[in-house]
Amino acid sequence: MRKIGGRGLFIGLSWIAFLIVVASALLAIYLVAPRILSIHPLLMIPLRAGFAVFVLAVGGGLLLITIAAFTGLDVLYPHNGESITMRVLFPITLGLGKVFGFKKLRLMEAFVDANNSLLWAQRKRISSDRILLLLPHCLQFHECQWRITHDIENCRRCGKCVIADIAKLGDEFGAAIRVATGGTLARKVVSDYKPTLIIAVACGRDLSSGIIDSHPIPVFGVPNERPNGPCFDTVVDVDRIAELLKEFMPPKGQNKPD
Template sequence: MIAIGEIAIIVFIGLFLFSLFVVALAFYSIKRGRFYFPRVLQAGLVVSEGFVKAICKFFSLDDKELTAFFIRLHNAMTKSAFAAVPSNKRAIFVPQCLRHSACPANLTPEGLVCRRCGRCEIGAHIDELEDMGYMVWIAPGSTLIKRMVAKYQPEAVIGVGCLVEVKEGLEMLDKAGLIGMGVLTLKDGCVETIMNWNDLFEVAREGLPKPD
């Protein structure tokens, strides 16, 4: 029993020191604007997430900034694989919170069906993305994403949402063995949130011919 306790303490200390290294490396990368040891960072942020959050809280560091960094890192690591997938094998899920508060869209088993009423920008951008070959859904929640992925079997997915939604979505896609890219909204919320659509199109055009 004593030996087991000693091993547990050693493992705990090892994880703590590794997490401390990951936090320091991540914030140094954020400060420098480049990724240092990206594979170590990606694995460390996933494996020791609890320790990392505790360390951020202890040192009064912004764990939201760290989460945003994780998403950028994930996108950078996945970029080449995503670019190799043809657009008709890619899917995009945009959150229903982007729509206007007076949105007349109907909720169906495949998400909200935009009626192109012009009250928000979703309809026009969906048309453009579908013209590029994408499957696009307006998602009321993660359950729809799982259902549509199972039904249509895309090989790559772009998820749009707030920090927590995108992070959890990327983790879900990783577990499912799918290529995932994340795009963040500019503010959190449940109604009339906003995003920079150029950020989405920049990711969506990866690997595709440049428009004339």
């Protein structure tokens, strides 16, 4: 969870985008300054003040996001750090990353990693009243006959896929687990269950869209691995899911440690 990964790419691109905007604004001010000075010299004061406020507000926000993502310290504003990341930084970094030749999937995974880092920094503020563990159907062994999309308890724990280990985690922590066969069903599950926190397993593409669609519900994204190709007998790091459940849910019969 804490190791440096795609968040470095995401935040690096965010800083480059910020510096491009600042340089463009400085150039624009330089070009229009003679005209404004010819009208009245005092008109330059609000222009320069507006530029300074922009640099301080956006640059300061980006600095806090950077500190939170890399140190795990909760230095973000109480409610809008995630919103800025998703609504502003994600589309900008996606566009800029494509210009630099990064693959879209790589950029989406970087966004998920940055999102996870920021949520981790804010974890003490996240309500764990209703935690939903949302899984993709492609984790299930393709020849398995048991209908786990209706109820993961239908899994016979045969061990042919990671569903067995995840079902055991459900038993240990009492977590609500749902298996969705697509984005539409996943959205319905979220709408019906009304979680305060989602731990979602999916590919980078589905995770990034799910994180944005579910906002303001916090979503920790756990990318699945696809050794057999996309959407077929995929696997996931179950220890990573267990780490998140341990942070937010005491095992059944135990009090959550301070």
